[in-house]
Amino acid sequence: xxxxxxxxxxxxxxxxxxxxxxxxxxxxxxKRYDKRNRPxxxxxxxxVQPGEFVFLVGASGSGKSTFLRLILxxxxxxxxxxxxxGRNVGSLSRWKVPGLRRGMGAVFQDFRLLxxxxxxxxxxxxxxxxxxxNSQIERAVxxxxxxxxxxxxxxxxxxQLSGGEQQRVAIARAFVNRPPLLLADEPTGNxxxxxxxxxxxxxxxxxxxxxxxxxxxxxxxIVDQMRKRVVELEAGRLMRDEARGVYxxxxxx
Amino acid sequence: xxxxxxxxxxxxxxRRNLTMTFAVIxxxxxxxxxFGAGLLVRAxxxxxxxxxxxxxxxxxxxxxANSDAPSCxxxxxxxxxxxxxxxxxxxxxxxxxxxxxxxxxxxxQHFLEQFKDSPITQNVTAExxxxxxxxxxxxxxxxxxxxxxxxGRPGVEQVxxxxxxxxxxxxxxNGLQLIALSVAVAMLVVTALLVINTIRxxxxxxxxxxxxMRLVGASNFMIRMPxxxxxxxxxxxxxxxxxxxxxxxxVFLIDKVIAPSxxxxxxxxxxxxxxxxxxxxxxxxVIAAIAAALTLRRYLKV
Numbered sequence: 015x016x017x018x019x020x021x022x023x024x025x026x027x028x029x030x031x032x033x034x035x036x037x038x039x040x041x042x043x044x045k046r047y048d049k050r051n052r053p054x055x056x057x058x059x060x061x062v063q064p065g066e067f068v069f070l071v072g073a074s075g076s077g078k079s080t081f082l083r084l085i086l087x088x089x090x091x092x093x094x095x096x097x098x099x100g101r102n103v104g105s106l107s108r109w110k111v112p113g114l115r116r117g118m119g120a121v122f123q124d125f126r127l128l129x130x131x132x133x134x135x136x137x138x139x140x141x142x143x144x145x146x147x148n149s150q151i152e153r154a155v156x157x158x159x160x161x162x163x164x165x166x167x168x169x170x171x172x173x174q175l176s177g178g179e180q181q182r183v184a185i186a187r188a189f190v191n192r193p194p195l196l197l198a199d200e201p202t203g204n205x206x207x208x209x210x211x212x213x214x215x216x217x218x219x220x221x222x223x224x225x226x227x228x229x230x231x232x233x234x235x236i237v238d239q240m241r242k243r244v245v246e247l248e249a250g251r252l253m254r255d256e257a258r259g260v261y262x263x264x265x266x267x
Numbered sequence: 268x269x270x271x272x273x274x275x276x277x278x279x280x281x282r283r284n285l286t287m288t289f290a291v292i293x294x295x296x297x298x299x300x301x302f303g304a305g306l307l308v309r310a311x312x313x314x315x316x317x318x319x320x321x322x323x324x325x326x327x328x329x330x331x332a333n334s335d336a337p338s339c340x341x342x343x344x345x346x347x348x349x350x351x352x353x354x355x356x357x358x359x360x361x362x363x364x365x366x367x368x369x370x371x372x373x374x375x376q377h378f379l380e381q382f383k384d385s386p387i388t389q390n391v392t393a394e395x396x397x398x399x400x401x402x403x404x405x406x407x408x409x410x411x412x413x414x415x416x417x418x419g420r421p422g423v424e425q426v427x428x429x430x431x432x433x434x435x436x437x438x439x440x441n442g443l444q445l446i447a448l449s450v451a452v453a454m455l456v457v458t459a460l461l462v463i464n465t466i467r468x469x470x471x472x473x474x475x476x477x478x479x480m481r482l483v484g485a486s487n488f489m490i491r492m493p494x495x496x497x498x499x500x501x502x503x504x505x506x507x508x509x510x511x512x513x514x515x516x517x518v519f520l521i522d523k524v525i526a527p528s529x530x531x532x533x534x535x536x537x538x539x540x541x542x543x544x545x546x547x548x549x550x551x552x553v554i555a556a557i558a559a560a561l562t563l564r565r566y567l568k569v
């Protein structure tokens with residue numbers, strides 16, 4: 015079973031790396047949580063190519079998190095299509111959802127680490143629930159912890175780490191499976207500016223090895239510094255989609 | 268690897284939820300023991316029916332010197348009348364399969380045999396016992412034919428169908444069985460509710476783990492299996508206790524206490540007990556697993 019899964023994973027990954035087309039497509043997507051309020055997202059159309067680094071910006075409640083949740087299939091679009099790696103996410107049958115999520119890593123503002131497990135165990139957990147072999151886990155976990163710069167803190171518990179270190183563990187956990195797509199929802203929201211820079215450098219490094227990164231944020235300084243593609247949402251509508259953009263209109267040179 | 272992970276999650280869950288685990292084990296054990304007891308009473312009734320229906324007879328008691336039934340107003344039955352009755356019984360073949368005459372002396376011998384340990388034998392003489400015809404029918408349900416022909420006829424004191432006596436006894440046993448089984452069903456419902464609640468609590472206390480498992484793409488199987496196994500393991504332990512209780516009941520209650528004091532009939536044998544045990548054991552696991560699966564569908568969606 016694991017072998018079969020691995021082969022399947024490799025196939026779908028290589029498919030994306032060959033540039034078989036866009037990685038994420040939003041086709042006139044509307045998401046409405048209930049009838050009385052305005053939609054969380056309204057008529058959004060966006061394409062993301064493999065290997066891109068995209069900032070999703072906007073005020074709280076603008077629909078950034080909903081955007082990510084639609085990709086993760088935590089929610090289904092009310093209208094329109096969300097296509098990830100050629101799969102229509104909305105019409106995916108329920109038993110195929112885990113397969114979809116294996117192709118993406120996700121990082122959140124609140125880290126979401128298991129307090130009762132060490133750094134090593136937190137990262138290994140991902141591979142364990144996917145049914146990987148022990149030998150594979152023992153190889154992959156130190157490797158990814160080395161990548162995020164925590165090789166010397168593998169046996170610590172989350173509460174013995176700083177916020178920035180905890181977020182690195184979360185990134186290691188999201189990336190240990192080497193997914194072609196990394197989603198980050200306000201990953202620097204709980205961190206001070208200096209620590210945030212370190213996290214952004216790490217995400218940039220992950221992006222450079224070919225992983226597509228889609229990051230929701232309202233941290234203007236970071237967006238301005240990175241000069242990556244910016245997709246701005248406001249009250250559920252797409253306001254702007256610029257390559258090498260900055261955070262707000264008033265920042266424009 | 269996958270299995271070892273699932274098992275380690277399962278036992279962690281069992282340990283963390285120890286009080287609930289015990290509650291489930293105990294309710295499962297009690298309900299399954301009752302369930303098994305109900306099934307055993309049923310098996311007992313069946314085996315007694317098999318045993319007795321082969322042996323039941325219609326007894327035609329003849330008038331003795333002291334009989335005070337109206338049909339006995341002429342005093343004790345004469346050999347002539349007795350011969351007539353016998354001839355008529357023989358004419359009723361093939362419904363009448365066998366007829367034999369039991370004299371006072373034979374009745375007395377049987378009586379002494381049956382009550383050999385009882386002081387009552389000292390007060391009874393052969394004169395006090397009636398002579399009778401014992402009739403075995405090819406179809407025991409057609410007792411009415413014999414009753415119509417002989418009841419109330421001069422020289423016949425009473426026609427008695429042993430089957431009716433037995434049926435009254437079996438109705439009592441069936442009542443007991445019904446009570447045991449209804450209590451068992453109620454307990455099984457309680458067990459199911461308890462399992463549902465246990466899983467809800469467990470799912471809530473592990474929501475972070477479950478959230479992360481969903482996020483990294485763990486399959487439903489991987490997420491739900493530990494919960495399902497938790498319920499199944501608790502139910503299996505409870506089931507083993509119930510199996511032990513039933514076996515103990517057979518050994519210590521039936522074989523050591525009841526059977527020696529009531530030797531006139533057969534009691535449930537080991538082959539019937541061994542047939543009941545797996546039913547009891549699997550019922551517990553299946554009920555717990557179904558309750559768990561239904562709860563998980565609601566609380567642990569992808």
